[in-house]
Amino acid sequence: MxxxxxxxxxxxxxxxxxxxxxxxxxxxxxxxxxxxxxxxxxxxxxxxxxxxxxxxxxxxxxxxxxxxxxxxxxxxxxxxxxGGATSEKIGTIVLGTVAGDLHDIGKNIFKSMAEAAGFEVHDLGIDQPPGNFVEKVKEVKPEIVGMSGVLTLALESMKLTVDALRDAGLRDSIKVIIGGNPVTKEACEQIGADAFTTNAAEGVKICQGWVK
Amino acid sequence: MSDVKALAEERTQLLADVMAGRVPKRVPVCPTITYEYAVEYTGNSLFEAFWHMENFEKISDIICRDFYTDLFPMNYLRFPALYKTLGAKNWMQGSNGFMQHPEVVGLLEEEYDEFIESPYDCIMEKVLPRIYANLDTDPVTRSIVLAKAFKIFNDEFGNIGAVTAKLSAKYGLANVNLFSAAPSAPFDFVADQLRGFRNMMLDIRRNPEKVEAAVKAVTPLVIKMGLPAGPPPPNTAVFIPLHMGPFMRTSDFERFYYPTFKEMVETFVKAGLHVLLFVEQDMMRYLDHLNDLPENTIMWFELGDPKLAKEKVGKKHIITGFYPVTMLKTGTVEQCVDKAKEILDILAPGGRYFFNFDKAPLTFDTAKPENLKAVLEYVAQNADY
Missing domain, CATH: 1.10.1240.10 (Methionine synthase domain)
Structure with missing residues (x-):
């Protein structure tokens, strides 16, 4: 036993x-x-x-x-x-490292912690252009979009991704969280994300709060 | 003596004073600006610019003209031509053209013993062909690929060296070299190029003795990477970008990272070099370890608490950095200048400090030029100790 x-x-x-x-x-x-x-x-x-x-x-x-x-x-x-037994899904996240950035260690840590917390995570991979986020959001209709980046140039890509989600009429139906070394409160506001974190565990908690 | 020559001497003196632990006349301003930023600032394309390094002078000249600096500011790291020639997997362009380091595995777990026995042979025979696809071929083709790559490397760095000297003379910039070589700390070398970040974090738990032995085995090689052929000219620093420390437990850092790193720094200092550390991420946990390094080690901090750093390492060592470069993207001119004041008030008193951002602006969209200009001008005109 x-x-x-x-x-x-x-x-x-x-x-x-x-x-x-x-x-x-x-x-x-x-x-x-x-x-x-x-x-x-x-x-x-x-x-x-x-x-x-x-x-x-x-x-x-x-x-x-x-x-x-x-x-x-x-x-x-x-x-x-x-067998067929699955744990109850608490929510869906579309996740990716934004355009121009090839780093994925932080994203992968967040992914495994989010999955352990009960989220279904659709991981787009690295260096993902805004259009790929938009397509995936249309397809799987997640509650949350997570964008990751290590380089400071990721901030501009995050902004362009949020803009693209807005232009596609998807922004209001999702929460957006950004994570990685360069994100700050000011950057979060400029990008138009709902939350930011440099801490994967905290990021998962924020997501849990959104799907309660 | 011409004005520009006098200016260069004055600036050299400022930095020489700082590097020797003396309080100079004012705070030297030493921003590092990536060549990528310069390329886009001057309206050029990243994808093309690195294949036309003959424009390095023209583009760098505009940066030296437009932004205040006491030292040649261009930060150039990686040339696509070199890495494409090698078929590199460890340095690649992102979709925006920016060269970066994806996670690679050059050494397999089962090859640790072979590496420990003879690290140089193992790098030549196993690691390089794995990381550089175009070396994974017959010996004749491999030698041609390697010869081509080194030709590119020498040509590019020769050009950069000549342009650095020429523009430094033109603009009266300091005759100081903070980047004479850029070896990794031994643990970082094994992590970044051989086992990968992720594997290294697993290895220190599953194979701690082998990790320890591999780090020791590679130490003479990375030290050799940093040592000049002859006695170094005055005011020359070797640059060591620290990487893995903040992601490890303190006890692991003490066991696996610090001893060989300290040995490396001490060897460079004995050889007459200064040492410039890039203290990546937040290493406030390690300030006591950093303080134990030889006097006047230059520490370029990224994140953390400038007050604490000043208090703990600022009496023995030299501090730079801490200014969050992302402010240059998100802030107004006034906010950016206020931030500079705040940083200077903490770090300048008592000397042992020069100005730089926490890291170089990468691409043009990471820093508004008007903010960058305003901060550099402010520091140049207002920063006394």
Whole structure:
């Protein structure tokens, strides 16, 4: 029998050996889809602890990357047992690194934390022109658009992307969050985004607040 | 003596004083402006400009003419011609033409032992062909590709060096070189070019001993990258852009990053060089470590608390940066000048400071030229210690 609290704690502690051992033992019992889903939820709660420790300054970006890897590996072990069981989706996010910027480490961290929090994330990739955001928003009708960038030149691309969403008549039906090293309150206002953050955990919290 | 020569001497003295820890007559103004910014400011296209480096002088001249500076300001990093020739995966143009570094993996996890045993051979045989696709071929073609690449490299840097000297003489700019070489700290070298940012963060948990050994093994190579062939001219600094520290736990930084980095800085200082660190992101957690470096290390801070930095490293070292360059995009002229006043009031008293932004404006849309001009003029005319 799986002790979900122990699993959550091991994920929160980033204790990879313990997480993998617990899940392998659990998998050996040939769990039902419902049981496997509970194990996924326990891992996702552990990801929540990681986010909190990051916000408290106990953990750093490297820990978030490792946590994302840990969660991916955990879900790999559980996948064969999940069957049709899926966790409840709390919202949809269209995510991408904006035009001109090839960086994606921050975006990927945000993505894995948002997925762990229950969002369905459509990741466009890097260096995405405004038109690709517009098309994807039309297609999947998300509640939220997340734009990422590391270089200061990303700010102008973010503005052009928001402008394009507005021109397509989509801006009022979505919330826009921007993230990455160069974003500031002033930049957020100029870009016309609803929120900004340089902290993936905080970004996920903002998104959770929007879909409550 | 001509006015312009006297001006150059005066400016050289300002910076020489700062670099030696003496209080100069006024705060030197040393902005770094990317060539990309200059290209677009002068109405040229990024995609074309880097293939026509014969225009470097003309374009740089306009920047020197239009913006106040005490030191040649152009910051040029990467030439597409060089990296295209190599088939590079570690430096690429974005859709806007801006050259940048995507995440790459040059060294596989299972190659750590081989790397530790002989880092140079492993870089030549395994890493380079993986990062530079055009070197992944037969030895004859590879040697031709490499020869072409070095021809481009030498031609471009030769041209830049000549233009730097010529325009510095024309505008009476300081005879100081803050970027004589740009080696990475040993840990950053392994992270950025060999294992990748993401893998490195996994490796320090899964293979800590190997990471430690690889960082030690590469240290003599990166030190060699920074050392000049002969004794360096006065007022020459080697530039070390710090990268991974802020993303690591302090205990990991102390184990994996700091010892070899400190050794590197100390070696450069012993060789008669100054050291300019780009202190990327927020490294306020590491101010005590930075303060432990040899006296008069120049620290170009990006983010963090200027007051705290001044207090903790400002008596022993030299500070620059901290001015948020994004203000030049989002602020009014008045707000931008006010920000300069605020930064100067904190960092200038007592000396050991020169003016620069927290990072260079990248492309033209990242900084309004009227803001950039106003701030530089203000600092030049008003900044005493």
């Amino acid at each position: 799986l002790d979900t609290d122990l699993l959550t704690k091991a994920v929160g502690d980033l204790d990879e050996d313990s997480v993998i051992k617990q899940l392998q033992e659990f998998a050996a019992t040939n769990p039902s889809p419902e049981e496997a889903q509970k194990a996924v939820a326990a891992c996702q709660s552990g990801m929540g602890i990681v986010g909190e420790l990051f916000e408290q300054g106990e953990y750093f970006v490297g820990d978030l990357i490792f946590a994302g890897e840990l969660l991916t590996n955990a879900v790999e072990i559980l996948k064969p047992y999940l």
